Amino acid sequence: MAVTAPCQGEGCRRPDADGRSRRRTADGGRLCRPCRERLDAGLAELAHLYEECGRMLAGAAPGSLRERTTGGDLPGLPFNGAAADVRARMVSVLGSWSGLVAQERGFTSPPRTVAALTAFLRRNGDWLAAHPAAAEATEEIARLVRAGRRAAFPEPARSIRLGACPESGCAGSLSVAVRDTGRDPVRDADRDTDRAVLCDADPAHRWTSDQWSRLSLSMESGREPGAPRAAATERWLTAADIARLWHTPTGTVYRLASEQKWRRRNRAGRTYYNETDVRTCFDRRAAART
Structure with missing residues (x-):
């Protein structure tokens, strides 16, 4: 024993x-x-x-x-x-x-x-x-x-642009404000409940950041039922952005990026990862835990 x-x-x-x-x-x-x-x-x-x-x-x-x-x-x-x-x-x-x-x-x-x-x-x-x-x-x-x-990452706060609001009839855009406090995104997830994905046109259109995966799927599927699917806009996120959105240690993000071969691009000396690859990976991990 x-x-x-x-x-x-x-x-x-x-x-x-x-x-x-x-x-x-x-x-x-x-x-x-x-x-x-x-x-x-x-x-x-x-x-x-x-x-x-x-x-x-x-x-x-x-x-x-x-x-x-x-x-x-x-x-x-x-x-x-x-x-x-x-x-x-x-x-x-x-x-x-x-x-x-x-x-x-x-x-x-x-x-x-x-x-x-x-x-x-x-x-x-x-x-x-x-x-x-x-x-x-x-x-x-x-x-x-x-x-x-x-x-x-010394900026106290900044905003990540996420795309168009998925709510029917809304012309707004979504963004999430993130603040780098140096805290552990897993251990301190409960203290980040005030961080939200917000629409700049309607404050009632609001989601918590951990709902981003489902929200992103809604954004890609188009707003109107039966309407032609809009051309997908590729979004690219840094490891720090991914850690904050998915409440995951940045070290784990780097490991998954290597293991899962996420698409990446370099810009101004920084590495960005394809949001679709990231979301697919975390969706699979969430499904495996259920």
């Missing part, structure tokens, strides 16, 4: 608004399954956030949907101290945890790059999840992810 204990992960240890108790672990580990998966997703996300912060140092415009309008970087761009500090902290923190794993397991330490360090820690994730310092590892990684998001 498996021995269980309260999870020591950052996601379970932090006080929750609804007073939920900690989840239980199994098989001698110190993390429940969601916290173990969150640790892995956080490590995967850090590798991408490091690159995003690097673009900020190179003068990339903040905000996922903003395009450059010049032929290159402007001279005299101010040094982005926040992005530089976070990148240095990533190397330091990940290097420390990789050193612990390498020393205690008798392994050779990986190269001191964020890509190599995160890959090394992910390969040894199960061992780290059972280590007495697992709680501190999850807390430091989560804190680093939040700092990376703030530095890479």
